[in-house]
Amino acid sequence: MDQDKGTHNGYYYSLTRNMLLVIILVAIMPMIVVSSIILYQFDISYHEKVHAHLEELVLKHKHNIDGFLKQKLGDIRLLGKTFSYEELRDESFLRDRLELLQEIYGPVFVDLGVVNDRGIQVAYAGPFKLGKALYSNAKWFQMAMKSDHVKSDVFLGLRGIPHFIIAVRENYNGQPWILRATVDFVAFNNLVENIRIGETGFAFILNRRGEFQTKPLFDLIANKEPYTDFLKDSEKFQDGVRIIERDDDAGNKVIYVAALLKHGDWLLVYQQKASDAFSDLRRTLRVTIAIMLLAGICIVVIAFILSKRMVNRVASADQEKEMMNEQIVETGKLASVGELASGIAHEINNPVAIMVEEAGWIEDLLEEEEFRGGENLDEFKRALEQIRTQGRRCKEITHKLLSFARKTDSRIQDVQLNDLIEELIALSAQRAKFANVDINVNLQENPPILHVSQTELQQILLNLINNALDAMEKTGGTLNVSSELEGDYIVVEVEDDGPGIPEANIVRIFDPFFTTKPVGKGTGLGLSICYGIIKKMGGDIIVKSTMEVGTTFRVKIPISKDEQTEA
Amino acid sequence: MLVDDEVEFADTLAKRMKKRKLITSSVNSGEDALEFLGQNPTDVVILDVKMPGIDGIQTLREIKQQYPLIEVIMLTGHANVEVAIQGMEIGAFDYLMKPMAIDDLVYKIQDAYKKKSIHVEKTKERLQSSSG
Numbered sequence: 001m002d003q004d005k006g007t008h009n010g011y012y013y014s015l016t017r018n019m020l021l022v023i024i025l026v027a028i029m030p031m032i033v034v035s036s037i038i039l040y041q042f043d044i045s046y047h048e049k050v051h052a053h054l055e056e057l058v059l060k061h062k063h064n065i066d067g068f069l070k071q072k073l074g075d076i077r078l079l080g081k082t083f084s085y086e087e088l089r090d091e092s093f094l095r096d097r098l099e100l101l102q103e104i105y106g107p108v109f110v111d112l113g114v115v116n117d118r119g120i121q122v123a124y125a126g127p128f129k130l131g132k133a134l135y136s137n138a139k140w141f142q143m144a145m146k147s148d149h150v151k152s153d154v155f156l157g158l159r160g161i162p163h164f165i166i167a168v169r170e171n172y173n174g175q176p177w178i179l180r181a182t183v184d185f186v187a188f189n190n191l192v193e194n195i196r197i198g199e200t201g202f203a204f205i206l207n208r209r210g211e212f213q214t215k216p217l218f219d220l221i222a223n224k225e226p227y228t229d230f231l232k233d234s235e236k237f238q239d240g241v242r243i244i245e246r247d248d249d250a251g252n253k254v255i256y257v258a259a260l261l262k263h264g265d266w267l268l269v270y271q272q273k274a275s276d277a278f279s280d281l282r283r284t285l286r287v288t289i290a291i292m293l294l295a296g297i298c299i300v301v302i303a304f305i306l307s308k309r310m311v312n313r314v315a316s317a318d319q320e321k322e323m324m325n326e327q328i329v330e331t332g333k334l335a336s337v338g339e340l341a342s343g344i345a346h347e348i349n350n351p352v353a354i355m356v357e358e359a360g361w362i363e364d365l366l367e368e369e370e371f372r373g374g375e376n377l378d379e380f381k382r383a384l385e386q387i388r389t390q391g392r393r394c395k396e397i398t399h400k401l402l403s404f405a406r407k408t409d410s411r412i413q414d415v416q417l418n419d420l421i422e423e424l425i426a427l428s429a430q431r432a433k434f435a436n437v438d439i440n441v442n443l444q445e446n447p448p449i450l451h452v453s454q455t456e457l458q459q460i461l462l463n464l465i466n467n468a469l470d471a472m473e474k475t476g477g478t479l480n481v482s483s484e485l486e487g488d489y490i491v492v493e494v495e496d497d498g499p500g501i502p503e504a505n506i507v508r509i510f511d512p513f514f515t516t517k518p519v520g521k522g523t524g525l526g527l528s529i530c531y532g533i534i535k536k537m538g539g540d541i542i543v544k545s546t547m548e549v550g551t552t553f554r555v556k557i558p559i560s561k562d563e564q565t566e567a
Numbered sequence: 568m569l570v571d572d573e574v575e576f577a578d579t580l581a582k583r584m585k586k587r588k589l590i591t592s593s594v595n596s597g598e599d600a601l602e603f604l605g606q607n608p609t610d611v612v613i614l615d616v617k618m619p620g621i622d623g624i625q626t627l628r629e630i631k632q633q634y635p636l637i638e639v640i641m642l643t644g645h646a647n648v649e650v651a652i653q654g655m656e657i658g659a660f661d662y663l664m665k666p667m668a669i670d671d672l673v674y675k676i677q678d679a680y681k682k683k684s685i686h687v688e689k690t691k692e693r694l695q696s697s698s699g
Contacts, residue, residue, distance in 0.1 A: 346617075349644050350573055355667035357579045360669050364586050391666060 004061075019139065019307035027299045034291055046281045054197075054257045054277070055241045057459050058270045061195050062241075062259040068191060069151055069166075069262060072108065073182055077149060077157070077168045079112075085172035086471065088114050088123060088179060095125040101181075110163065110182040114206040117139065117176045119433065126182070128159050135180075140165045144178050151262060153207045154185065154214075161185070164213075190212045199273035217303030245274060245548055333494060337512045337528075347399035352398070356391035361386045368464065369419065396406070400525045415450045415457060415485060417490060417557075418443045425481065428465050435469055436476030445481045447490055451560045456533045462525045464494040464553045471551065489539065489556040497550035507543060530555075568607075569602040570626065571615040571642070580613075580669075587673055597626035605633060611660075611679045612639045613672070616650050624654060631658045636686055638679035642667070648664040 006543045079088075079097060087093055098112045111126020119136025134436040135141040140152035144167040152165040167180035192214045195203035196521050248254045253274035275282065320424035363384050373378060425439055432439050457552070468479050480495040501509065508514045515524035534541045538558045545551040569584070570575040570593055584591040592607070594600050597620055600612065611667040612630060615625035627639055641654045641662035651662035660679045663672060 303671045346644055349665065350576065354579065356574060356666040357576055357583070357669075361579050361583050364669075395588050395666060 007229065012315055016307050016311045019310060020303050023303035023307060024300060027303065028296055030290065031295060031299075035185075035288060039288060042284070043281060048256075049288070050277050054270060055243065057195065057197070058203070058241050058257045058259050058268060061192070061260060061270075062268050065191055065205075065261055065268060066083070072181070073149055073151060073166050074107070075109075076166050076179060076181045077390070080168040080170045085114070085177050088346065090125045091125055091131075094123050096165065097123045103408060104309060106187070108184055108187045112185050113180050115167075115178040117145070117178075117181060120188065122177075130158060135160055138165075140167055140180070141178065144169050144180075145176065151265075151267075153211065162215075164188070176364045195270060197272060198276040199275040201270065203268060208265060208267075259331065339527075341401040341512070345401040348394065349398050352391050352394045356388055359387040359391070388442040400529065412451050413454045415452055415454050417447045417450055417457075417492070420454065420457060421461065421481060421483065421492070424461050424465060426467060427462070431466075431469055432479065435473045437469060437472050437479050438477075439479045439481065442482040444485050444490065447483060447485065448559050450490065450557060452557065453533075453539055456537075457557070460530045460533055460555060461492065461494070463530050464555070466483050466500065467526065467553075468494055468496035468551070471496050475499070477550075486556070489558055491559065492555045493552055494555075495552040500547040500549055500551055501543070501545040502547065506543060509543060568600065568603060568609045568611075569582075569613045570588055570595075570597065570623075571613075572596060572618040573615075578673075583669055584673070584676075587669075589676060591669070597621035597623070597629075600626055601633075604630065605621065609634075609637055610683055611676050612637055613642060613676070614639050614659075615642045616654065617644055619679075625649060627657055627659055636683060636690070638678055638683045640672075640675050643682055651670070 013405045045159050079101075083093075088097070094112050094114065101109045101112075111124065111130070113121045113126070113133075114123040115121045115135055117299050118143050118519055119134055119138070121130060121133045121135060121544065124133070139155075140150050143152070147169075149168045150165070154164045156162060157165075162185045163182050164185070165180050165182055167178050169176050171177075181283070188421075192203050192205055195201075200293050204215070207213050216513060220528060241257060243255065243257050245255050255272050255274050255277055257270040259268045260266070260506040363381070364382060365371070366377065366384075374380075374557070402475070421441070421443060425441055429439065465479070465481070472479070475498065477497045480493070483490055483492045485491075505514075505516065511524075512528040513524040514528075531541055534555060534557070540554075540556040542554045542556075543551065544554070569577050569581050571580075571593070572595050577595060581593040581595075592601050592603065597618055598637055600614070603609075604612075614623050614626060617634060621629075627641070630639060631638055635658075638660040639654075639658070639685045641651055641659045642665055643651045643662055644665060651659075654662060660682065661675055663675065681699075
C-alpha cells in the first residue's frame with residue numbers, strides 16, 4: 001500500500017515537473033526570442049547612430065582644424081604678399097603687424113620672423129630673443145625653400161616650447177625670403193581638446209610618424225598600433241572618416257575615429273571606450289535583463305502554482321474515479337451474488353418441495369388403520385412436523401434469496417409513504433410491546449406520492465424496523481421513525497438507541513450473508529436486499545452508528561420530477 | 568390431472584390426492600399433458616409453470632384454447648409471481664406457490680371443480696335453450 005502510494009506520488013511529481021517545464025518553456029522562450037531580436041536590432045541601430053554621430057563630430061572638427069590652419073596660412077601669405085621684404089625687415093613694422101594680428105585673432109600668433117635664403121632670421125617680432133637665429137637646418141626651412149608655404153609639425157625648436165611654424169616663401173630681387181609665424185600651441189590645442197564626449201572620449205592629432213601634435217588628455221604612451229594602422233591605411237579614407245573598434249591592452253573595447261588633416265600630413269584621432277559610448281545601450285540592456293529576470297521569476301512562480309493546482313485537481317479526480325470504481329465493483333459484486341442466489345434458490349426449492357410432499361405422504365399413510373396405536377406414532381408425527389417446519393424455513397430462505405435477486409413484485413405503484421409507515425408501525429407494535437420499546441413517529445406532513453414498488457418499500461422499512469427492534473430486544477429503548485423532505489428526496493430515518501454496530505461490522509452490514517445473529521435466526525440477507533432495492537430505485541441508504549448510543553439508518557427515496565411539481 | 572417435470576414430486580402429490588378421493592393422473596411435460604387431455608376427459612389441471620419443452624404458460628394457452636371448460640391451477644416456484652399473474656390473465660383459475668400445504672391444494676381443486684360444474688351447467692342450459 002505504501003509502495004503504491006509512493007509510485008503514485010512519483011507519478012504526480014513527474015506530472016508536476018513536466019507541466020512546470022512546458023509552461024515555463026512556452027512562456028519564457030518567446031519572451032527570450034523576441035527580446036533578443038529586439039535587443040539585437042536596437043544594438044545595431046544604436047551602434048550605427050553612435051558611429052554616425054562620432055563621424056559627424058570628427059568630420060566637423062576636421063573641417064574646423066583644416067579651416068583654422070588654412071586661415072592662419074592665408075593671413076601670413078597675405079602679409080607676405082602685401083608687404084615687401086624691405087618693409088618687413090624693419091622690426092618695429094613687423095611688431096606692428098604682429099600686434100595687429102593678435103588684435104584681430106587673439107593670441108594665436110606668438111611671433112613673426114623674416115628669414116633670408118641662408119636661413120638667418122633677419123627680423124623678429126615676439127616675446128623671445130630670437131633675432132639672427134639660424135634656421136638653415138630646421139626642417140620647416142628646408143621644406144619652405146622647396147614649396148611656397150609650409151605648416152610644420154609641432155616641435156620644441158630653439159625656444160624649448162612645443163609650437164609649430166607657418167611659413168611662406170616670397171622672392172625679392174630674385175632671392176627667396178621667408179616670412180614665418182609661430183602658432184600658439186595652447187590655442188591650437190584647445191581646438192582639439194574641446195572635443196570631449198562622455199568620460200573617456202577625447203581627441204588628438206598625430207603626424208605621419210605617429211608623434212603627437214596636440215597634448216592628449218590621457219596618457220597614451222602604451223600602444224600606438226591603432227594609430228599607425230590608421231596611418232598605413234590613410235589612402236583609403238582620403239577625405240572621409242574611418243571608424244574601427246578594437247580591444248586595448250586592458251581588454252576594453254575602444255572606438256577609434258580618424259580623419260586626415262593638412263592634406264594627409266596629420267591625423268585627427270578621436271577615441272572613446274565603447275562602454276562609455278554605448279552607455280545608454282548598456283543601461284537599456286541592463287534594464288531589459290532585469291525586467292526579463294523578474295518576468296522569468298514571475299513565470300516560474302505562476303507555473304509552479306498552476307501546475308501544482310492542476311496536479312492536485314487531477315489527483316482528486318483520480319481519487320474520485322478510484323472511489324467510483326470501488327463502488328462499481330461493489331455493486332457488481334452484489335449483483336453477481338444476486339444472480340447466484342436466485343440460481344441456488346430455484347435449484348433448492350424443488351427438492352425441498354419434494355421432501356415436504358414426501359413427508360406429507362408419510363403423514364397421510366400414518367392415518368391408515370394399521371399404524372394406529374403404533375408405539376412410535378407420536379414420535380413419527382413429531383418428526384414429520386419437524387420436516388415440514390424445516391421445509392418451510394428453507395422456503396423462507398429461498399424466498400429471501402430470490403427477493404434479493406429482485407424478482408419480487410416490483411411493479412411501480414403510487415405509494416402514500418405515511419400510510420405505509422403507519423401500517424408497518426402497527427404491524428410491529430405487538431413485537432415492540434414485548435421488547436419494551438417505545439415507538440415515536442414523526443412524519444412529514446403531506447409528502448408527495450412516491451412512484452415505487454410498494455412491496456419493496458415495505459420490505460425495506462420493515463427490515464429496518466425489525467433490525468432496530470432486534471437490537472433493543474434485551475434492553476428495551478426508543479425507536480424513532482421520521483420522514484422529511486430534502487430536495488428531490490424523501491428521507492426516512494429509523495433510529496434506535498440500542499448497543500450500536502461495531503466499526504468493523506459497519507462496512508460489511510450490506511454484504512449478503514453477513515449477520516451477527518445466531519445461526520438459524522438470521523439469513524444475513526435483509527440489509528443487502530434493502531441496499532439492492534434502494535439503489536435500484538435511485539435512492540441511497542446510509543448507516544450511522546455509535547457504540548452504546550444507537551444506530552440510525554437513513555433511507556433516501558427519490559421523488560419523480562412531475563410529482564414534485566404537483567406537490 | 569397433474570403436470571410437473573419433477574417426476575417424484577408429481578407422483579407423490581398424485582398419491583396423496585388419490586388418498587383424498589380425487590381421481591388423479593400425472594404427466595411430466597406440457598406435450599404429454601395435451602396428449603392426455605385429448606384421450607381422457609378432465610375437470611381440473613394442476614400445472615407447474617416452469618418446465619422444459621413447452622412451458623406452463625404455453626401449455627395453459629393450448630388448454631384454454633382447446634378445452635375452454637377445463638379449469639387450471641398454476642403451481643409456481645416462489646418468485647415468478649409475474650408469471651402467475653400472467654397465467655391468471657390468460658384464464659387460470661388460481662395459483663399456488665410450491666411447496667404448498669396439501670389441504671390448500673385440495674380446497675382449490677374443489678373450488679375449481681365447482682366452478683367448472685356451474686360453467687358446464689350453464690353451457691348445457693344455453694345449448695338446450697338455443698336448440699329448444
